[in-house]
Amino acid sequence: MAEKKIMLSGIQPSGNLHLGNYLGAIKGWVERTDEYDNFYFMADLHTLTVRQDPEDFRRRALEQLALYIACGLDPEKNTLFYQSHVPAHAQLGWVLDCYTMFGELSRMTQFKDKSKKNADNINAGLFTYPALMAADILLYQAHYVPVGEDQRQHVELTRDIANRFNGVYGQTFRVPEAYIPKEGARIYGLSTPEDKMSKSIPDGCIFLMDEPDVILKKFKKAVTDADTEKWIRFDPQNKPGVSNMMNILSALTGKSFEQIEQEFEGMGYGKFKPACAEVVIETLRPIREEATRIMKDEEYLRSVYRKGAERASVIAEATLKDVYDKVGLTYK
Numbered sequence: 001m002a003e004k005k006i007m008l009s010g011i012q013p014s015g016n017l018h019l020g021n022y023l024g025a026i027k028g029w030v031e032r033t034d035e036y037d038n039f040y041f042m043a044d045l046h047t048l049t050v051r052q053d054p055e056d057f058r059r060r061a062l063e064q065l066a067l068y069i070a071c072g073l074d075p076e077k078n079t080l081f082y083q084s085h086v087p088a089h090a091q092l093g094w095v096l097d098c099y100t101m102f103g104e105l106s107r108m109t110q111f112k113d114k115s116k117k118n119a120d121n122i123n124a125g126l127f128t129y130p131a132l133m134a135a136d137i138l139l140y141q142a143h144y145v146p147v148g149e150d151q152r153q154h155v156e157l158t159r160d161i162a163n164r165f166n167g168v169y170g171q172t173f174r175v176p177e178a179y180i181p182k183e184g185a186r187i188y189g190l191s192t193p194e195d196k197m198s199k200s201i202p203d204g205c206i207f208l209m210d211e212p213d214v215i216l217k218k219f220k221k222a223v224t225d226a227d228t229e230k231w232i233r234f235d236p237q238n239k240p241g242v243s244n245m246m247n248i249l250s251a252l253t254g255k256s257f258e259q260i261e262q263e264f265e266g267m268g269y270g271k272f273k274p275a276c277a278e279v280v281i282e283t284l285r286p287i288r289e290e291a292t293r294i295m296k297d298e299e300y301l302r303s304v305y306r307k308g309a310e311r312a313s314v315i316a317e318a319t320l321k322d323v324y325d326k327v328g329l330t331y332k
């Protein structure tokens with residue numbers, strides 16, 4: 001049998017996981033478990049680029065792993081680990097810093113955005129972040145990197161860095177490809193349907209650990225559209241709010257937009273919003289309950305992340321060794 005291709009991605013524990021993370025990323029990871037050799041990690045080193053409260057950071061990072069598992073990511077079939085537990089990330093990150101140009105990093109749109117948002121803390125880590133991300137990917141010789149559109153530029157830079165290094169030292173890194181999910185998985189904020197669902201706008205963000213009453217409240221307050229027709233129709237241009245909720249409903253139930261339109265024919269937003277809330281509540285209920293249970297089982301969580309880091313380290317160390325040999329960092 002042919003070797004499986006390698007799939008790798010990470011999410012920063014910079015906020016609590018939400019429905020956008022689930023539908024845009026984790027659900028797809030779960031579905032692709034058997035098809036690929038998978039590495040999924042908590043990008044905790046990246047999270048340090050923005051100041052964190054240590055206790056809260058630690059809890060979020062643990063809860064993120066518990067949620068990965070509760071969402072259905074089987075730790076036996078997916079290598080799940082913390083970036084900070086595999087020192088090769090920081091080590092290769094440094095080497096790649098030396099093969100990444102100031103000009104390239106200056107052009108990263110995320111760096112420009114984040115510099116605006118964190119004007120009082122534009123640290124060197126924020127600037128060199130894409131080189132660390134390149135290390136994350138290249139260490140594992142990944143074929144595919146499932147990411148959102150906002151990360152495409154970083155994957156492109158990773159390809160440039162890989163090609164540059166390979167050009168100087170010979171074949172060292174596989175040149176990875178971004179794996180961007182279909183439009184269907186892009187979820188917008190309930191209170192701001194023009195922006196991606198985000199933890200920084202909590203009113204319109206459904207967190208995976210939200211209780212049912214909170215979810216219902218957020219849906220009831222969801223922005224519907226200013227157009228005069230009050231029925232349910234998929235039209236992202238003129239009805240972004242309703243279309244976003246239809247998108248959520250469709251992603252969770254597998255129903256097409258036509259089916260949803262028929263189901264709610266003649267009904268107004270007042271019926272539609274609680275119906276969406278109900279589907280979200282029932283999808284998230286078992287996930288939240290399972291994550292809560294796992295969080296209490298510290299020994300189990302520890303065994304998962306230790307095994308994950310061990311498995312990841314074997315591969316990462318081999319690539320790092322090759323790099324050290326090639327650049328002249330190993331001595332006889």
Ligand code: TRP
Pocket residue numbers: 008009010011012043046132133136137145146147151
């Ligand atoms: N930069 C990514 C984000 O903020 C997270 C990330 C870090 C990542 N390293 C990665 C994603 C490697 C994919 C592959 O969303």
